[in-house]
Amino acid sequence: xxxxxLDAARAGTSGSKPAKAPAKSAAKVKAKxxxxxxxxxxxxxxxxxxxxxxxxxxxxxxxxxxxxxITAPTPTGVTVTATGGTxxxxxxxxxxxxxxxxxxxxxxFATPSSTAAPLSPANPPPPDxxxxxxxxxxxxxxxxxxxxxxSGSIPAEAPSWLHKNVEWMQSVDLGVHFSxxxxxxxxxxxxxxxxxETYGYLSTDHRPDQVQQWIKRxxxxxxxxxxxLKIKNVGKFAKEWGxxxxxxxxxxxxxxxxxxxxxxxxxxDDEWDRLDTPGPNGCLSVVAGLFLWGLSDNSEELRNMWxxxxxDVAWMLEGLAQSMTAQSxxxxxxxxxxxxxxxxGKPKKAVKRKRA
Numbered sequence: 631x632x633x634x635x636l637d638a639a640r641a642g643t644s645g646s647k648p649a650k651a652p653a654k655s656a657a658k659v660k661a662k663x664x665x666x667x668x669x670x671x672x673x674x675x676x677x678x679x680x681x682x683x684x685x686x687x688x689x690x691x692x693x694x695x696x697x698x699x700i701t702a703p704t705p706t707g708v709t710v711t712a713t714g715g716t717x718x719x720x721x722x723x724x725x726x727x728x729x730x731x732x733x734x735x736x737x738x739f740a741t742p743s744s745t746a747a748p749l750s751p752a753n754p755p756p757p758d759x760x761x762x763x764x765x766x767x768x769x770x771x772x773x774x775x776x777x778x779x780x781s782g783s784i785p786a787e788a789p790s791w792l793h794k795n796v797e798w799m800q801s802v803d804l805g806v807h808f809s810x811x812x813x814x815x816x817x818x819x820x821x822x823x824x825x826x827e828t829y830g831y832l833s834t835d836h837r838p839d840q841v842q843q844w845i846k847r848x849x850x851x852x853x854x855x856x857x858x859l860k861i862k863n864v865g866k867f868a869k870e871w872g873x874x875x876x877x878x879x880x881x882x883x884x885x886x887x888x889x890x891x892x893x894x895x896x897x898x899d900d901e902w903d904r905l906d907t908p909g910p911n912g913c914l915s916v917v918a919g920l921f922l923w924g925l926s927d928n929s930e931e932l933r934n935m936w937x938x939x940x941x942d943v944a945w946m947l948e949g950l951a952q953s954m955t956a957q958s959x960x961x962x963x964x965x966x967x968x969x970x971x972x973x974x975g976k977p978k979k980a981v982k983r984k985r986a
Contacts, residue, residue, distance in 0.1 A: 821954035829909030
């Protein structure tokens with residue numbers, strides 16, 4: 631009896647538990663699966679607004695890409711490399727492809743007129759010309775524009791010899807320093823007043839022979855006379871011209887070499903000595919000598935010596951012009967005082983100058 635009850639209890643227990651276990655397991659699986667499904671739907675609904683799904687980036691064109699190094703798949707043995715926004719072009723097997731500039735993309739704000747090619751200037755600038763020319767131009771050639779101001783500064787009452795010689799020395803452009811020298815010559819001659827009675831002669835000691843030939847040919851010779859005045863030995867001419875110029879310096883100027891403005895100040899108004907010589911045989915001859923020197927084939931050293939000499943003569947002629955202008959003003963003031971009866975004596979007449 632006891633054994634039968636024990637067997638019955640075992641049988642009842644084993645029969646009831648297997649039936650409930652699957653139900654409980656299914657409920658648990660269902661309970662666990664439901665939150666996951668709901669979580670996925672909720673996450674999908676909430677994620678649309680916060681974190682959009684990643685989009686596949688469009689393929690970039692190598693022609694407009696600004697990447698530093700892009701390697702594209704190519705046939706075997708061909709290397710294609712685009713740098714700095716250039717489009718690669720494949721070449722034969724085993725060769726390196728050269729970059730080809732890519733077309734510049736049109737900006738979004740550009741208009742058809744803003745992308746058009748710029749208009750070329752109506753009058754392109756002329757090519758650069760050398761500062762100096764050693765060959766005389768044709769007679770019909772106009773003087774350089776840089777020297778036209780010198781011709782325009784000559785007073786109308788100036789004698790013909792000054793007009794002709796200045797125009798002759800302007801026929802070749804020797805640079806801005808020589809143009810300034812011509813301007814200083816015009817100032818000095820104008821300050822003297824163009825009085826023929828005051829004309830004189832500079833010393834001929836150490837004067838180069840080419841200057842004498844220039845005088846014999848009537849000064850301001852025609853273009854065909856340039857060859858006959860050509861300096862064959864420029865070094866010898868430079869030495870002679872320097873000795874001549876040193877001889878013409880006033881007593882207050884003592885120097886060892888040509889240094890423009892090296893004395894810092896000029897001497898007294900009445901102490902210009904031999905340079906105080908206006909007229910066609912005066913300082914014009916010194917300037918003409920520098921003109922002939924400038925036309926010659928000079929080495930770099932001789933060219934530098936010539937530039938220094940040009941500036942030195944211009945500095946002295948500027949001082950001479952200032953001195954003569956001051957003397958003329960004092961003379962006019964004295965003459966005005968005499969005419970008013972406030973002064974005594976008569977103004978001195980101009981004295982014709984002799985050869986220095």
